[in-house]
Structures are given as structure tokens and as C-alpha cells.
Amino acid sequence: MNINKDAFLIEDLSKAEKAPTRDGYGKGLVDLGEKDERVVVLCADLAESTRSHWFKEKFPDRYIEIGVAEQNLAAIASGLANYGKIPFISSYAVFSPGRNNEQIRTTISLSILPVKIAGAHAGVSVGPDGATHQALEDIALMRVQPNMTVVVPCDAIETRKATIAISDCCAGPAYLRFGREKSPIFTTEKTPFQIGKAIVLREGNDATIVGCGMLLYNALVAAEELSKEGIEVAVINSHTVKPLDVETILNSVKKTKAVVSVEEHQIAGGLGSAVAEALSQNFPAPQEFIGIRDRFGKSGETDELIEAFGMGSKSIKEAVKKVIKRKSK
Amino acid sequence: MSEYIHDKKVKELEVMANKIRQSVIEMLVEAGSGHTAGSLGMADIFTAFYFHILNHDPKNPDWPDRDRLILSNGHICPVRYAAMAHAGYFPVEELKTLRKFGSRLQGHPERSALPGVETTSGPLGSGLGQAAGIAYGARMDGKKFRVYCAMSDGEHETGNLWESAMFAGKNKLHNLTGIIDRNNIQINGFTEDVMPLEPLRAKYEAFNWHVIDVDGHNIEEFVDAIEETKAIFEKPTVIIAHTIPGKGIPEIEFDYDWHGKPPKPEEGEKFLRELRTLGGKIKSEHE
């Protein structure tokens, strides 16, 4: 077993309980409401499915309903932050930061205001709603805006920590991404979390997996199975896509000399791109990409779609084997 | 090809609307997710369109001179799919594939997936602009077909819908007709609590539209309103169709909790029985 003890993961992956990451957001908001008067939550007619209604029930005076108007959601939040509040804006990622991208760019990022953007229902794992509702480009949209912090937590516990951390840590804007479906909870309360600090979940010398979001579970399963075949893979939880923890990634890749990036997002512009940008400048190494290959999503069940788009543990194992073959002798 | 309507035809359409509601329930139960309230509420209007108003050819969905029916609030696509299937666009059996992997009936409609759906929608507020673009282009080329855009009330909270309304008003797009499903609900509650829309009529009038209010469950009144739009040459028209969300199933009518959930299988059985017996008024042929 190469599990990093300092990551305090659950003992047995196959026994992981499940909860949607958005539940962690809802709980984190309530925690924040209690400890910081300045925190306000804005929502665009999606209170229940973004779990903002948990905050609304506890702090009705600090919940602001915007209606179906995501551009206005961003602009009003900018105004509130300009005045001195810490606004969290909740919607689906396709609408925020999708539809309101320019409002975020000008009134939030360029203005360096502490608006926290929560994009729910990201990825094909949204399921039956189909392509229109499955955000696959939101990491890219947010990553290219200066001043923006981008965080993609891997399970409900980490989402709760991330929600609190992005309120505390950054004076500027931040984007927090999460999913719709229940996904395995494999971190624990003890697992460390700090914005900008990647977590080595597992050590290994043959290849490095750098991932974010719920697919990290599949990555850990893949690593466990590969270990039985004698292949030892490091797994890094790069929950903060921006600023990327280049140091932690480099430390591992200098040993393994091969990388597989794993994310539920277009390959173009996401975490994998960020990793490739960092490696090509510091320590070029062969890389394989697990993610969406320039396609839109579609209707289906979550597991079915994760498989169909090549993001299951089997695909991750294949990518690891492929990248190992590509290492220069 | 639309015309003023006779009592006998109205009765036929009412029977068809009931069939379409049954299909909607069956589809949503089978899918296990989807939007019930709006789909049931718009069944009468979609029936009127596909079985009386539209100049269309189900066997030739890309016929260039067809009337266009744009669905802006894509989440109520079950009612559109059901009406299309019953009108002969595709086999009624295919309705059971709604929201499933590999289906042409995507959870929100996609132009490239199924011929006849005209546009991709789901994200709210973008249908009217696309409809206005089609209407504008058609008028440039002297085309005579009409463009209809079905919208929800909730999506009138989006800014871009009003940008489109301003464009259509400025350009006097008399070949464009908007239809609003004025059911007073959205996800977080009643529209007037979440973000008041009234006075909706006055807003459209201020944007230089002709406005007609109708009972969205009175097919005759709706068809008459559509006829009226054809006589308005200097403005686009919007028909504010006052509807009951969940219409046809008394226990879910007016309840915004039914915006985005499907009936469970047992509920579905019960709802289908209610529809087949018109709420116990007649005997069902299935019993």
C-alpha cells in the first residue's frame, strides 16, 4: 500500500459512502453564515439544487433572490462586494460562469472583488438533462481570467472545506465547481485542505496522476488495481487548478517522468492543460489526458456517461500504461 | 393550415391533448427525471399547434416553407416530443427513450439530434432571439411562413429575452408571434414572489408589441388569437396564455414543487387513470 498516511483517506475505497459535492457547499455556506456577518448568498432560481436554501433557511436576511438572471447575479454581487460584503453566487456552471462570463470578467475579476462563484452541475455526470446543462468548459473560462482562484473539490467533505477556505483566503474572486450526482466520499475531516496546496493521496514511482473533482476516486481505484500488476502510480489531488501547485506536481513528476491528468472537463483549457503548461516550462514529460475530447455531453445515466466518455478507472489504467510506454528510455 | 375552428374540431383536439398528456406522464415515469408541471400545462397549446395551426409536414420536417415553432423553455420538451410523435414525426414508441443514453430525445432538445425541433434550448431566454432572427431573415427573402416562439413566464426574468423583444418591436416583425406559458410558477416559488413580472402586458406594449391574453386551456380561444395575429401588420404579437401548471391532474395543479420532478411509477398509474377517465367522469376503455 502506497497510500500517503498524511492524506487521512478512508481505509477501504470500496466502502466509501456517497453524497453530492453540492451538499458540502450547502453545509459550508451555513458554517460561514455563522462565523462571518459579511457573507451573503445570491441565487438565480436554483436554491434547492445548489443547496443555497440551507443558508436561506438559517439566514433569510442574508439570502438574496435574483430570479432567472445570471448576468445580473454577477453584477449585483460585484456591487455588494464593492460595498464590503462577501457574496457567494450560486447557479449551474453552464449559466454562471457560462452565460455571465463577461460580467464576471469586468465587474469581478478585473475589479478584483471578493465574489465567490459557485458553479453546480458541472460535467457529464449531471446525467439525463443532457448537453445544455453539462458544463465542460467552465474551468477553462475561469482559469484564463487574471485574479481568479479556481477550486474543484473531490468530494462533499472537501467541498465544505473549500467553501470556507475561499471565503477566508482570497481577497479576490474565486470559482468553486461541483457536481450534481452523489459521488464517493474518500477524504475525511482530518485530510488537510489549503487553497493552492495540492495533496499527495498516494505515492508511486512509475507515473503521476494529477486530478481534480470526483474522478479522483476512479484514479485511486485505478492506482490500487495497477499496484496489483506491479505498477506504482502517484495520485495528486490538485483541487486548486489555479494557482496550480507546481512544486508538488514537479516533485512527483521528476521521480516518475510521466503524467496522466484526470478531469471531468474538456481537455482543452482545463487542469490537464495547466499541468502541461507548467511541465513544458519546467520539466517536460510525456502526458496523457483523461477528459472530454472536444465533444458536448449527452443524456444518460452518470456511470454510463463516465464510461462512454472514457473517464472510468479502466480508461485511467490504460492511459497510465500508455504514458509509461512513452517514457524515453 | 390554420382556419377559424369548428366545435367538432375543438372536441377532436381536446381528445388529442388528453392523449398527449398521457404520453407525457408515461415518458416522465420511464425517464425517472424531467419536468411535469409545464409540460402538462402546455399540452392544449402544443396540440393546437401540431394538429391545427402549423403549416407543416411531419414527413418532411426540413421543408423550407414550413411554419417554425421555436421552443424557448426547453425543459418542457416532453410535451413537444409527444405532440410531434402523435403528429407523425417519429414513432410514438420512441417517446419511451426520453433522456436515455443514445436517444434522439435529449433531456433538453437539440437541433442536431432530432429533425423538427428547430432549435437547441434549455438555457432560458434565448429562444425569442433565435425566432426573431428566423423571422427577420424570412422577411428579407419575402417568405410567407410564420414563426412562433413558445416561452415560459420565468424566463422573462432574463435580460436577453428583453433584448430580443426590443429588436422584434423595432423591426415590426409581424411574422413573429410569441406565446407565454403564464403559469405563475418557477423553481423557487411563484413568479410574483421570486421576481415579479407584472405588468407583463404593459411591458410588451411598451416594447411595441401587440398583446393578447387568452385562457391557455381553451383551444378555440387560442386558435382565434393566432388568427388575430395574422391581421396585425405593424407589430409582432405576443399571446399571454394563462395556464395551470400540472393541468389535468388536480392534485398537482398550481404546485411549483412539480416544476422539475417526474411522477413516481405508482403516481404515474394514478395520474394516467385520472386522465383516461377525465377525473372519474367517464369509464376508461382500459378498465
Ligand SMILES: Cc1ncc(C[n+]2csc(CCOP(=O)(O)OP(=O)(O)O)c2C)c(N)n1
Ligand atoms: C439561463 C437559465 N438559468 C437557469 C435555468 C434553470 N431553470 C430551469 S427551469 C427554471 C425555472 C423557470 O421558470 P419557468 O420556465 O416559468 O418554469 P415552469 O413554469 O415550467 O415550472 C430555471 C431557473 C435555466 N434553464 N436557464
Ligand SMILES: [Mg+2]
Ligand atoms: Mg412558469
